[in-house]
Amino acid sequence: DTAVSQTPKYLVTQMGNDKSIKCEQNLGHDTMYWYKQDSKKFLKIMFSYNNKELIINETVPNRFSPKSPDKAHLNLHINSLELGDSAVYFCASSQGNGLRTEAFFGQGTRLTVV
Amino acid sequence: GESVGLHLPTLSVQEGDNSIINCAYSNSASDYFIWYKQESGKGPQFIIDIRSNMDKRQGQRVTVLLNKTVKHLSLQIAATQPGDSAVYFCAERGDKIIFGKGTRLHILP
Numbered sequence: 001d002t003a004v005s006q007t008p009k010y011l012v013t014q015m016g017n018d019k020s021i022k023c024e025q026n027l028g029h030d031t032m033y034w035y036k037q038d039s040k041k042f043l044k045i046m047f048s049y050n051n052k053e054l055i056i057n058e059t060v061p062n063r064f065s066p067k068s069p070d071k072a073h074l075n076l077h078i079n080s081l082e083l084g085d086s087a088v089y090f091c092a093s094s095q096g097n098g099l100r101t102e103a104f105f106g107q108g109t110r111l112t113v114v
Numbered sequence: 115g116e117s118v119g120l121h122l123p124t125l126s127v128q129e130g131d132n133s134i135i136n137c138a139y140s141n142s143a144s145d146y147f148i149w150y151k152q153e154s155g156k157g158p159q160f161i162i163d164i165r166s167n168m169d170k171r172q173g174q175r176v177t178v179l180l181n182k183t184v185k186h187l188s189l190q191i192a193a194t195q196p197g198d199s200a201v202y203f204c205a206e207r208g209d210k211i212i213f214g215k216g217t218r219l220h221i222l223p
Binding site: 004033035040041042043044045048055056090092101102103104105106107108 | 148152155156157158159160163201203207209210211212213215216218
């Protein structure tokens with residue numbers, strides 16, 4: 001069974017469109033994250049939710065809106081897609097958000113905006 | 115601001131040799147560090163971690179060294195194998211995990 005699963009794995013869309021990426025974890029964790037990985041492999045956190053509540057919101061355009069319907073799911077909706085949004089987006093989860101807790105990552109969603 | 119960086123973007127190692135991947139961090143208050151391995155087309159995968167009250171921790175074929183004086187981490191992989199080919203990230207754990215820029219490990223036959 002996949003611990004952290006994201007759908008879709010690949011997403012190609014035109015500029016200006018709105019798209020969503022879904023994430024589910026079956027680890028029973030209470031904290032979930034979205035990371036963005038650029039073409040140079042740099043991983044940067046975007047959002048973090050703990051028990052369905054937003055706890056970390058980095059400097060991300062408000063076109064990006066995360067939604068956590070329950071502890072096991074964290075979806076990412078992106079409005080008015082731009083070329084610069086092309087990247088690989090990773091969902092992750094951890095038990096708690098304290099120090100010394102590792103995060104488990106999904107396989108990533110490669111978003112290409114054309 | 116906080117940053118976790120790596121000295122080398124690409125490291126080529128002969129199969130069977132030992133690999134050493136280095137990382138520098140800037141937040142002296144950090145007390146927990148993680149090494150992740152990312153294979154092509156996959157998400158980062160936990161390898162090993164270390165707390166600031168330790169200077170060395172060993173796993174299976176991997177060892178992490180921490181030098182808080184100079185704010186330096188290293189990951190040593192013994193007897194490097196083709197399956198070790200990946201991008202390796204050091205990361206700092208606070209209220210979020212901050213990743214360094216990554217080092218690509220390339221195994222030479």
